[in-house]
Amino acid sequence: MSAPSRSTPYLTILVEKRYGGHQHVHAGLARWGIGRPMCNDNRILFEFPLAANHPDFRLDRQAGWRHRWAEAFLELNRGCQDCLAQLYQIADEVGWQKHGRLKEPA
Numbered sequence: 001m002s003a004p005s006r007s008t009p010y011l012t013i014l015v016e017k018r019y020g021g022h023q024h025v026h027a028g029l030a031r032w033g034i035g036r037p038m039c040n041d042n043r044i045l046f047e048f049p050l051a052a053n054h055p056d057f058r059l060d061r062q063a064g065w066r067h068r069w070a071e072a073f074l075e076l077n078r079g080c081q082d083c084l085a086q087l088y089q090i091a092d093e094v095g096w097q098k099h100g101r102l103k104e105p106a
Contacts, residue, residue: 007031010059011066013051013073016043025051025079027070027087039082064096 009029014037016024025048026037033047051057056069067087074084 009035011063011070012057013048013070013079014045015048016041016045023048025074025077027074027079027083037080037083038086039080041080041082064094067091067096 009031012028012030012035014026014028014030014035016026016037018024026039026041026045028035028037028045030036030047033052034044035047036042037045051070051073057066057073061069067090071084071087071091074080074087
């Protein structure tokens with residue numbers, strides 16, 4: 001199966017660059033590397049390169065795996081808590097289990 005097109009909206013990690021060089025990460029939907037976060041922040045943000053280029057966050061991964069990886073990424077990097085709450089709510093509604101860790105399930 002080929003990777004989905006980057007023109008289709010996909011779940012990714014978005015970066016908010018703040019004054020002084022600080023970066024804050026959000027979860028959101030993007031196309032072509034540009035998107036909006038899941039929280040109430042209405043700004044347009046760019047895809048975080050570290051997450052976008054990570055092999056566990058490729059577009060050809062299953063939606064549930066990418067979702068759990070995004071949860072873990074935001075937790076480990078002290079990302080946006082509102083985005084994280086949205087991810088938890090979506091996972092509960094769909095019935096996905098909690099991620100546990102960033103390793104491939106056996």
